[in-house]
Amino acid sequence: MHNELKTTDMQTLESNKKTTKESINSMSLNLPDFTTDSYKDAYSRINAIVIEGEQEAHDNYISIATLIPNELEELTKLARMEMKHKKGFTACGRNLGVEADMVFAKKFFSKLHGNFQIALEKGNLTTCLLIQAILIEAFAISAYNVYIRVADPFAKKITEGVVKDEYLHLNYGQEWLKENLSTCKEELMEANKVNLPLIKKMLDEVADDASVLAMDREELMEEFMIAYQDTLMEIGLDNREIARMAMAAIV
Numbered sequence: 001m002h003n004e005l006k007t008t009d010m011q012t013l014e015s016n017k018k019t020t021k022e023s024i025n026s027m028s029l030n031l032p033d034f035t036t037d038s039y040k041d042a043y044s045r046i047n048a049i050v051i052e053g054e055q056e057a058h059d060n061y062i063s064i065a066t067l068i069p070n071e072l073e074e075l076t077k078l079a080r081m082e083m084k085h086k087k088g089f090t091a092c093g094r095n096l097g098v099e100a101d102m103v104f105a106k107k108f109f110s111k112l113h114g115n116f117q118i119a120l121e122k123g124n125l126t127t128c129l130l131i132q133a134i135l136i137e138a139f140a141i142s143a144y145n146v147y148i149r150v151a152d153p154f155a156k157k158i159t160e161g162v163v164k165d166e167y168l169h170l171n172y173g174q175e176w177l178k179e180n181l182s183t184c185k186e187e188l189m190e191a192n193k194v195n196l197p198l199i200k201k202m203l204d205e206v207a208d209d210a211s212v213l214a215m216d217r218e219e220l221m222e223e224f225m226i227a228y229q230d231t232l233m234e235i236g237l238d239n240r241e242i243a244r245m246a247m248a249a250i251v
Ligand code: PL3
Pocket: 046, 047, 049, 050, 053, 054, 057, 082, 085, 089, 092, 136, 137, 139, 140, 143, 144, 147, 166, 169, 206, 210
């Protein structure tokens, strides 16, 4: 008798679980059709942006290590992760039968890439860290978080793994800037004024293609602002300074 009751309970539990699973599945029926020409066309650019972004992130961490030689080991680790991300996203494109438009992607990053190279040449470490470890990583985190909600199952799994690493990268920049805030604040503010508008422009540029992938522009902006403001707070800036920095995106 006792055992029978238990079995019935278990069955109820199981069927509840199933109902929950089914409703989650039907919720995700809102996903876009990954096989259409328009999806693949938009994906050829977005996928390329991500592949190029991961490659440049790799190169940037290697470059940053030349400015902080005693951090070589840690930065090499970060760079290695970026190559893994690149491989993962390359597989996502292959899985959908899409060829990435790398020429488009190189152009997409060119202005920011140029600013990073100038900062590197001048030895402006704060600017390099702001561009790569704060702005680009926050941009990646926002994009990947939104993408995970509407990605095909293969890409979803890969992106979930990647976004965890990107938080580590953001954290790396955050901790360095926090420790050095007294000496780097002015450069940080100035570099932000120049480069945050570029990120905003890039977001605008990608918005139409992203919407074909069912990624919402407002949601992207929201996610970016959360990651960006959170980091600035952790670095030790006050509300007014954060507001002033964020304002650079709208002027
Ligand atoms: C940092 O590790 C990598 C930087 C990559 C930059 C990402 C930009 C993302 C633009 C919008 C992409 C949507 C996600 C789609 C993924 C296939």
